[in-house]
Amino acid sequence: MQRGSGNRVTILDVARAAGVSKSTVANVFSGLPGGVTVQEETRRRVLEAAQRLDYRKNAVAAAFSSGRTHTIGVLLPQHHVLATSRVYRTYGQDVFVAVFDAACRANLRVTSLPNLDREPRVADLTDRRVDGLILASLRDPDLVRAIYATGTPCVEIGSGFGPHLIHPDNEGGAALAVAHLAGLGHRRIAHFRGPRGGFYAADRRAEGFGSACRTHGLDPGRCPVLDTPGDVAEALGLPRGDRPTAVFAFNDCQASDVLDIAEERGLRVPGDLSVVGFDNSVVSELTRPRLTTIDNALGAQADAAIALLLSLRDGSELPEPPAPAPVCVPTHLVPRH
Amino acid sequence: MQRGSGNRVTILDVARAAGVSKSTVANVFSGLPGGVTVQEETRRRVLEAAQRLDYRKNAVAAAFSSGRTHTIGVLLPQHHVLATSRVYRTYGQDVFVAVFDAACRANLRVTSLPNLDREPRVADLTDRRVDGLILASLRDPDLVRAIYATGTPCVEIGSGFGPHLIHPDNEGGAALAVAHLAGLGHRRIAHFRGPRGGFYAADRRAEGFGSACRTHGLDPGRCPVLDTPGDVAEALGLPRGDRPTAVFAFNDCQASDVLDIAEERGLRVPGDLSVVGFDNSVVSELTRPRLTTIDNALGAQADAAIALLLSLRDGSELPEPPAPAPVCVPTHLVPRH
DNA sequence: AGAGACGATTGGAACGTTCCAATCTAAAGA
DNA sequence: TCTTTAGATTGGAACGTTCCAATCGTCTCT
Numbered sequence: 001m002q003r004g005s006g007n008r009v010t011i012l013d014v015a016r017a018a019g020v021s022k023s024t025v026a027n028v029f030s031g032l033p034g035g036v037t038v039q040e041e042t043r044r045r046v047l048e049a050a051q052r053l054d055y056r057k058n059a060v061a062a063a064f065s066s067g068r069t070h071t072i073g074v075l076l077p078q079h080h081v082l083a084t085s086r087v088y089r090t091y092g093q094d095v096f097v098a099v100f101d102a103a104c105r106a107n108l109r110v111t112s113l114p115n116l117d118r119e120p121r122v123a124d125l126t127d128r129r130v131d132g133l134i135l136a137s138l139r140d141p142d143l144v145r146a147i148y149a150t151g152t153p154c155v156e157i158g159s160g161f162g163p164h165l166i167h168p169d170n171e172g173g174a175a176l177a178v179a180h181l182a183g184l185g186h187r188r189i190a191h192f193r194g195p196r197g198g199f200y201a202a203d204r205r206a207e208g209f210g211s212a213c214r215t216h217g218l219d220p221g222r223c224p225v226l227d228t229p230g231d232v233a234e235a236l237g238l239p240r241g242d243r244p245t246a247v248f249a250f251n252d253c254q255a256s257d258v259l260d261i262a263e264e265r266g267l268r269v270p271g272d273l274s275v276v277g278f279d280n281s282v283v284s285e286l287t288r289p290r291l292t293t294i295d296n297a298l299g300a301q302a303d304a305a306i307a308l309l310l311s312l313r314d315g316s317e318l319p320e321p322p323a324p325a326p327v328c329v330p331t332h333l334v335p336r337h
Numbered sequence: 338m339q340r341g342s343g344n345r346v347t348i349l350d351v352a353r354a355a356g357v358s359k360s361t362v363a364n365v366f367s368g369l370p371g372g373v374t375v376q377e378e379t380r381r382r383v384l385e386a387a388q389r390l391d392y393r394k395n396a397v398a399a400a401f402s403s404g405r406t407h408t409i410g411v412l413l414p415q416h417h418v419l420a421t422s423r424v425y426r427t428y429g430q431d432v433f434v435a436v437f438d439a440a441c442r443a444n445l446r447v448t449s450l451p452n453l454d455r456e457p458r459v460a461d462l463t464d465r466r467v468d469g470l471i472l473a474s475l476r477d478p479d480l481v482r483a484i485y486a487t488g489t490p491c492v493e494i495g496s497g498f499g500p501h502l503i504h505p506d507n508e509g510g511a512a513l514a515v516a517h518l519a520g521l522g523h524r525r526i527a528h529f530r531g532p533r534g535g536f537y538a539a540d541r542r543a544e545g546f547g548s549a550c551r552t553h554g555l556d557p558g559r560c561p562v563l564d565t566p567g568d569v570a571e572a573l574g575l576p577r578g579d580r581p582t583a584v585f586a587f588n589d590c591q592a593s594d595v596l597d598i599a600e601e602r603g604l605r606v607p608g609d610l611s612v613v614g615f616d617n618s619v620v621s622e623l624t625r626p627r628l629t630t631i632d633n634a635l636g637a638q639a640d641a642a643i644a645l646l647l648s649l650r651d652g653s654e655l656p657e658p659p660a661p662a663p664v665c666v667p668t669h670l671v672p673r674h
Numbered sequence: 675a676g677a678g679a680c681g682a683t684t685g686g687a688a689c690g691t692t693c694c695a696a697t698c699t700a701a702a703g704a
Numbered sequence: 705t706c707t708t709t710a711g712a713t714t715g716g717a718a719c720g721t722t723c724c725a726a727t728c729g730t731c732t733c734t
Contacts, residue, residue, distance in 0.1 A: 008690095010689095010690055010691085011690065011691065012690080020713075020714090021713065021714045021715070022690090022691090022714090022715090023692095023693090023713070023714055023715075023716095024712085024713060024714075026691070026692065026693090027712090027713085029691095030691085030692070030693095036711090036712085036713095037711070037712070038712075038713085039711090039712065039713090042712080042713085056460055056463065056464050057464060057690090057691080058464070058466065058689090058690055058691070059464045059465050059466060060397065060400050060401045060406060060465070060466045060689095060690090060691090061401050061689070061690040061691040061692090062690080062691055062692075063397050063401075063691090064397045064398050064400075064401040064689090064690080064691070064692095064719060064720075064721085065690075065691040065692045065693085065718080065719055066691075066692055066693085066719090067692095067719080069397060071448065085622075086619045086622060087619060087622060087623060089434070089619070090427075090619065093430045093433075093434065096430075096433075097426070097430065100449050109448055109449065109465065110448065110449045111408070111446055111447065111448045111449075112437050112446065112447045112448075112449075123393055126393065127393050127394060127395070127396045128396050128397070128446065129395065129396060129397045256623070282423045282424060282426070282427060283623060285422075285423060285424060286424060286593070286620060286623035286624060287623060287625070288624070288625035345720095347719095347720055347721085348720065348721070349720080357683075357684090358683065358684045358685070359684090359685090359720090359721090360683070360684055360685075360686095360722095360723090361682085361683060361684075363721070363722065363723090364682090364683085366721095367721085367722070367723095373681090373682085373683095374681065374682070375682075375683085376681085376682060376683090379682080379683085394720090394721080395719090395720055395721070397719095397720085397721090398719070398720035398721040398722090399720080399721050399722075400721090401689060401690075401691085401719090401720080401721070401722095402688080402689055402720075402721040402722040402723085403689090403721075403722055403723085404689085404722095
């Protein structure tokens with residue numbers, strides 16, 4: 001009884017059984033580097049022997065030797081993982097699921113990394129020798145810079161600060177929302193914007209909101225941008241004539257908050273107030289009434305992120321630097337506008 | 338320019354810099370197997386050199402050599418990952434998050450595994466040489482048996498078929514729900530049960546429901562067990578006198594379905610109908626009205642699962658065979674019963 | 675002072691791949 | 705027939721740890 005791996009079948013056992021060298025077996029099982037080929041007959045013999053012995057490649061040994069783990073790390077920000085409200089966690093979970101799916105399709109594993117509750121953990125990321133990192137809307141620019149500095153390929157998804165950012169078409173989505181609401185006849189549309197302080201997605205959506213209002217000839221004075229739930233409560237408390245009749249929220253969670261506030265104020269949705277969210281998250285399927293929302297094409301974002309990551313890993317940085325956004329798909333849900 | 342890992346600082350570089358052998362450095366950085374100790378002065382020198390050179394242990398190499406990856410795999414069942422309704426996915430995500438947190442606390446990494454859409458993938462699990470597996474409510478007994486057969490330590494969480502199962506106190510939870518409803522004066526309580534076919538949690542909760550009804554002296558004929566949404570719709574369509582006035586659902590998702598059906602039937606909740614869910618998932622926080630639900634203590638389950646897994650890995654199977662359940666915490670949410 | 679014990683340190687052999695350079699074979703061209 | 709060439713196969717050196725057995729001091733006890 002020896003070391004960790006138990007007494008498993010190795011490449012050498014297969015080689016002996018098939019009457020070839022271990023290198024040949026390796027050639028059969030690994031993607032043939034360069035122009036190396038294996039004769040059909042030999043390959044068959046090796047495969048047969050491997051099957052008979054129930055050989056399974058030791059992925060850890062392979063990773064050690066090649067330096068490729070075929071594993072990527074996903075880093076969710078504190079405020080998504082540990083948000084006081086579990087509702088706010090859903091975005092992080094959606095990102096994780098989307099990345100997970102995309103990674104599976106690209107034949108990669110995903111490993112979760114320790115929550116970055118303290119600085120020194122940054123180094124832990126690279127210890128695992130992952131092939132790359134996906135950062136989901138981290139908010140701390142210094143942290144992001146530190147991670148880029150480790151040299152591990154990394155891609156930000158949603159929002160970010162570095163050169164490799166995948167994001168949905170925020171302006172376009174905001175424009176769709178405004179167009180939808182304007183199409184319903186609304187002239188007083190408020191935007192409950194996301195956090196300030198250089199938060200990419202929040203800024204882009206607010207920008208998109210502003211220019212869409214202009215496009216639709218709405219009076220800017222009647223289309224306020226609201227920063228906090230308090231602002232929203234105040235706006236919805238105004239007399240009928242001054243009150244916004246529609247709110248475009250930064251995301252579905254904030255939209256859900258708007259619904260709560262509307263309920264408190266005795267406003268009926270969609271009767272007295274229309275609400276549009278962003279993300280098309282599970283939250284939008286659970287609120288009553290269900291939310292009209294802008295799909296953030298998270299699946300497409302994840303695919304793009306994985307593709308970019310792989311190209312970074314393989315040294316062939318994609319031509320397009322801050323890869324442009326996947327399209328933004330509008331969805332129409334239950335509210336009977 | 339050589340192989341994968343780039344030209345990083347190794348244990349050998351540190352040894353040279355500190356003027357000791359690599360074994361000493363290894364002793365400093367690895368948990369000192371057996372009684373091996375390192376002198377304080379030597380340790381200091383090594384640590385200092387490591388810091389100066391910015392040495393980081395290569396986790397892959399360590400895993401390769403020791404056979405310990407310090408990583409566990411989490412396997413979510415198809416029906417949770419790919420459920421048509423995203424609402425039904427939330428349970429799987431909650432399990433994942435809970436396990437993730439528990440693993441972090443135990444200083445373990447979590448890796449996601451390929452979805453088991455086809456049989457051969459079972460072998461993939463062991464290729465990664467994970468220290469153990471956590472299976473979340475898999476439904477296919479043959480699959481579970483096959484996984485146990487690989488020899489990799491594994492623990493089922495929620496529901497399962499094998500010897501290592503962590504589960505909430507299903508009977509107790511059902512009893513709490515019935516007690517709560519009976520306490521509100523309900524005499525006709527229906528149970529919208531989970532899937533049949535040996536599904537552990539569903540059977541236990543239905544059992545607990547039955548015996549709790551008996552305990553509270555309820556007429557079994559008036560406390561039907563409903564299998565499908567169709568059954569629920571039918572029961573809620575009965576005339577006032579025959580209709581159940583309360584439903585205890587298998588989980589929050591099914592409870593949410595009950596809310597939908599009640600709305601269709603024009604029943605007001607909680608006015609005409611009381612609904613209690615199970616899990617205390619995010620779903621129960623998003624429905625209107627918010628759901629009274631039974632907390633499944635997922636965090637405690639995950640902790641127990643990790644603990645059991647580690648003890649299995651280290652060969653010291655816990656005394657208690659099918660580890661008993663963590664307590665079941667009832668929560669009272671928004672509906673104003 | 676010598677024996678024994680024990681703690682600290684060390685060298686070297688694993689671990690199972692990947693990757694490279696070298697060799698071997700057979701077919702094609704002269 | 706003798707080269708040349710390209711493809712197929714091979715041996716061996718990495719990769720950076722862990723783990724074990726052996727060695728080296730130092731201290732204690734007789």
